[in-house]
Amino acid sequence: MNAPAAALRPRPDAAAVEAVTHALQAAFGNRVVTSLAVRQQHANTLTWVENQPPDVVVYPQTTEEVAQVVRLCAEHRVPIIPFGTGTSFEGHTNAPFGGVSVDTSMMKAVVAVHAEDLDCVVEPGVTRKQLNEHLRDMGLFFPIDPGADASLGGMVGTRASGTNAVRYGTMKDNVLSLTVVTPNGDVVRTSRRAKKTSAGYDLTRLFVGSEGTLGIVTQITLKLHGIPEAISAGVCPFPTVRAACDATILAIQSGIPVARIELLDEVQVRACNIYSKLTLPETPMLFVEFHGTEAGVQEQAERFGEIAGDAGGGPFDWATKAEDRSRLWQARHDAYWASMVLRPGAKGVSTDVCVPISRLAECVEETKRDIEASGMIAPIVGHVGDGNFHVLPLVDMDDEGDIARAKAFVERLVERALAMEGTCTGEHGVGQKKMKYLEAEHGPEALDLMRVLKRAIDPHDIMNPGKIVAL
Structure with missing residues (x-):
């Protein structure tokens, strides 16, 4: 599998974007927004990734409405960027080629709770805190806790984990089934509610962590746990x-x-x-x-x-x-915002790596020495029970030298983690900023296989293009 060199995908034709916008406005009325302020809110707003807004934002309320949006965009080859709450760090919600941001915040139903089976079915706009508030009186909870009150759809997209992962696992361990709208507008259910299955390819885990590059999740079946005594x-x-x-x-x-x-x-x-x-x-x-x-x-x-x-x-x-x-x-959850008090006016550039737990002390210690030698202020926090830690360099975005130091530090951090058989990201995801590390981590053959999967499912590259792998 020798994929051609990655090419820069062109923006869609302006006439195509205009046609899609008018069609969306006719179908969804005031649930279609084109103001610059709203579009910028739907692009990257955290860390130092450039803000690249979409051309239009749409707020669907049902799976069928999402499919309607996707079919319209597919017809005109206009990119689609799924949006949850916008708390990701690596530019996942940016629209580098323009297109339509599909905001799932109006899809907030807890469809069903099967307390006896310890599972529930939710729409993607439900946040983890909202779900746990709904479950509390039933003696149940959903354990994945990335800190931010992220949407569950977004947590599926980035394969989120967080503070409870050492005991309860990550999203890949707690998602039983998904309903997904694929790039041609089909609606696919990846599995049933059974706790395990050997029936066919594991489509659920193909979509968990795919960052919206293979489809839009519109319903999620999650494992639940009893609230501890x-x-x-x-x-x-x-x-x-x-x-x-x-x-x-x-x-x-x-x-x-x-x-x-x-x-x-x-x-x-x-x-x-x-x-x-x-x-x-x-x-x-x-x-x-x-x-x-x-x-x-x-x-x-x-x-x-x-x-x-x-x-x-x-x-x-x-x-x-x-x-x-x-x-x-x-x-602990406010650590990102707390760090800003250490250097007022600076921007926090959050990054994470994960290493085998036996190498954790060595990796953190070397990283501390690197921070000190670089003359940076860069707090460290970590979900250290599974070898994952975060570093937050505080950067003066008006100082080119400061930016260069921080970028060089992040490069060294990733190289250090990979040298220890770790990964460039334990939970933030790839997005735009960590694409360049995937070949070093996985090898060219594995990266080519990812491109084959992407082309097979999304041949026109309309689903969140410019993320994970470039075609």
């Missing part, structure tokens, strides 16, 4: 990031079923103290949470405490009240 959470300081990472590795290797284990370096702790009005010691810190029975949680916490102490950490500060736990985790 007991939850115990706390924070544990460490003298170094290596000590914190070593404690994490030992805990995971010892089989302790940690629900969440998050690393904040001393720079991030300082930011959280200022922004979230905490009083944590400004040293590398692990935020830890255990789920289970009262006895089980106590045993897990005690065993983890022993491991942390052996690594030089402690003492634990346990948050026994639900409101105290919520405050701690909200501070």
Whole structure:
């Protein structure tokens, strides 16, 4: 499979865009918007990826309406860019070739909850917080928690994970079935509600993580979990990031079923103290949470405490009240915004990598040295239970030298992760900015296979073009 060299896809003909816009306006009325402000809101608004707005934004309300939009765009070869809440970092929602942004925010129904089967069916515009509010009185919850209140459709697209992934897995582990509108306007259901199947190709996981390049998700069947009988959470300081990472590795290797284990370096702790009005010691810190029975949680916490102490950490500060736990985790989720207080006026350039857990301490430690040598302010946070961590260089976008330093740092970070048998992104996804690393990570043959799949499903390259692979 020797694919031709990637070519720059031309923008669609202006007449084609105008024809599609007029047809959409006739079909959907005021649910079609062409104002520049709204179009810019539907392109990249986070990190330093250039904002590339679509030509028009449409708000469908049903699967059939999405199919109608897709068939119209397919007829005129106009690009389609799916949009959830716009919280992604790598330019996923940009429209580098123009086209139609399909905003699924009006598709917010929780279609069904099958409590006895521990699953539910939702539309893509439902956010993770909205779903958990709906489920709370049933004693159920959906565990994938990327921090931002992202839409579930967007979380499918980027194969999201987050703080609970160490115990509950990522989106690929928690999606049972999808309804997808393909690039020719067909509506496909990828699987049934059964917990497992050996019937045919695994189409569900083909679309999970495809970032809207193969179709638009219009319905999602998700696994659910019972709300634990007991939850115990706390924070544990460490003298170094290596000590914190070593404690994490030992805990995971010892089989302790940690629900969440998050690393904040001393720079991030300082930011959280200022922004979230905490009083944590400004040293590398692990935020830890255990789920289970009262006895089980106590045993897990005690065993983890022993491991942390052996690594030089402690003492634990346990948050026994639900409101105290919520405050701690909200501070963790606000880490991106908290970091901005460390360099007012700078822009946060969030990036992530993931390495085998045995290489985690080495990778984080080398990254800390790189940050110091570069003279940057760049807090580190990480879902370290699965080897994934994030770095947020704070960049003066008016300083070319500062931008160059940050870009060079990100290149070195990815090279470091790949050299350790890791990946260029553990959960942010590829989008536009990480396309250039895929050949080094997967090899040219695997990248060619991705192009073959893309061409077979989307021969005219109308589905979120310019993301993951270039044709």
